[in-house]
Amino acid sequence: MKMNGARMVCEALIAEGVKTVFGYPGGAIMNVYDEIYKQDGFEHILNRHEQASVHAADGYARATGKVGVAMVTSGPGFTNAVTGLATAYMDSIPMVIISGQVPLALIGTDGFQEIDAIGISRQCTKHNFLVRELSELPRIMKEAFHIARTGRPGPVLVDVPKDITAEIGDFIYPDSVNIPSYKPTVKGNKRQIEKAIDAILKAKKPLLYIGGGVVLSNASDLVRKLADMGQIPAVETLMARGVMGASNPLLQGMLGMHGNYGSNMAMSETDLVISLGARFDDRVTGKLSEFAKYADVIHVDIDAANIGKLVDVDYPIVGDVTHVVEKMIEGLEGKINPDKYTDWREVLERYDNLHPQSFTDSDTVIKPQWVIERIGELLGEQAIITSDVGQHQMWAAQHYPFDRPRQWINSGGLGTMGFGFPAALGAKRGCPDKTVINITGDGSILMNVQELVTASEYKIPVINVILNNHFLGMVRQWQTFFYEARYAETDLSYQPNFKALAESCGGIGYDVTTKEEFDSALKDAIKKDKVAFINVAVNRFENVLPMVPAGGALYNMILDDQQKEK
């Protein structure tokens, strides 16, 4: 069928089953927008900033497991998208981003709104394409989706010059992909898996170390089964919250810089780390030489480059965690004795009882942790929680009772402030039956606040709970602990009227200073079905605890404020 390149882009998206595209038009991408106007295969959501478009596509992908799609124009449209690409790249989120480019003949001439998108995005995409010939466009679109969702997922950029989108040619969308140089290893090596099974059977204090790869691979049920059959304790990374389920007695909690005492001690004392889709990030390991010091390490990862990158691995297994855990379960069936680790579990239980994940509540001021726990009590499994970056993010990860994977959406690797609100829009569009709450701070929310307009226009009723301490809280906490309380540029006392701001954009706002007000605001916001800001005045100097100071050993935690003051 004959059509122009712009139409081919749309037809390819439809062929890939795309239902929602987030984006922002501009000169170089206009031909594609003209074709979007004429079709009804997918909806387009006009964010009010390209960064938000990419985060929204990202949130959509994280909530649904499908490939997120965003579209931007050349030059500043593309550069605004870069933070979104980098965010998705660090957390291995499958996305396809289409960017307009100046006509081929203008490339390299410093044309209006020209920037080398391929050059700039090379280090923050899994792969990128510049379409040089119209005939290549269908194949490139097919490959982009394939590369984004297979192997270790990631964002893929397709940069399309304006003359390519105008040119007319034959559209035949390929049925299959053949990239001889790209063959991800899905199946783990059989002998390596057998060795790992032997190691598990021999271990006295095994520990499952669960990372975001388990979520990406949709392997949570299998991992729960593996833990259950051996009664093996587990810790989750920030990206894996929800995999085990909050009420699972085998779950110790989250480990790392703001992990709970039990999890960090478990990692410090285990004799066998069973790492599933985790990458030993510095925020998880603390001081590497002290990390899991007494343990052998099984490392299952679809990305061979993650294995042995930071820690020495005794049992490397390259493969999809779903496949490998299936084989592990088969191999352990009937052989593993769940009573074997009773002593180990008792040790961990004592640690947990010694310093449980807790906080001191107050009658005079709202504690941010209380807000999180309260949302959990009221909404539990029914909500999808997104977050921005900072203290509120850590409190949400620590205190929300996540029961299932994809319930918790945050920028873990890049730590992008401004991620949460647009990601919530994407999550809500992907999962309209869920209540979507963005837990945010008074710093982060302003970094994509223009999305109030998008949310109102498209009636995407996400609720932003602003834990407002009038500080850039996490940086303030570091200043308190490590910079002798010199609060350089972290006092955010000067701020907008959040309630009025939300309402000026067609949303609804609440100012909350008591627990009762919070309850009624949240219930009202859910009922009103509008985008909402719930501005909660919380304790100004609350710290996220426990805390492992950067570069310290995991077992050396600051557990309470008094301890710090000593």
Next chain:
Amino acid sequence: MSGTRRVISVLVENESSVLARVSGLFAARGYNIETLTVAPLPDTNRSRITIVTKGSERILEQISKQLHKLIPIYKVVEHEEMVEKEMVLVKLPIEESLADIQALCSAYNGGIANVGMDIIIGMVADEPRRVKHFLEAIKRYNPIEIVRGGVVAIER
């Protein structure tokens, strides 16, 4: 820079930005490049990039794995026994002894490539270690300019 020296051969799809992907990877992750050569392979749409690098065992392993992750890369070869050669062109003043230079160059697997009105151009192609010796030896003939070609290697 300290560490083990390693020759890595990379077989790539011959597309416009592939060299930038490879060199960009080295720059972004702080890996060291001593030499890099690239040329298309005959009768295919592939090229071969030969990189000489240095680093700890962990870094060298990372280089190979990270290279392998790039989509247009078919193969990363790190052979124990590589036959390595590097070519050098050297420009010398005509006043120097042509016979001496001829003899020196042929000792290092080369010869006189060109002689002009006022210059002599010598060429050698030899193992990297021997190239180093040649570069020391040629000094006494007052070279005007030296161009090294970078290492190419093939596994035995």
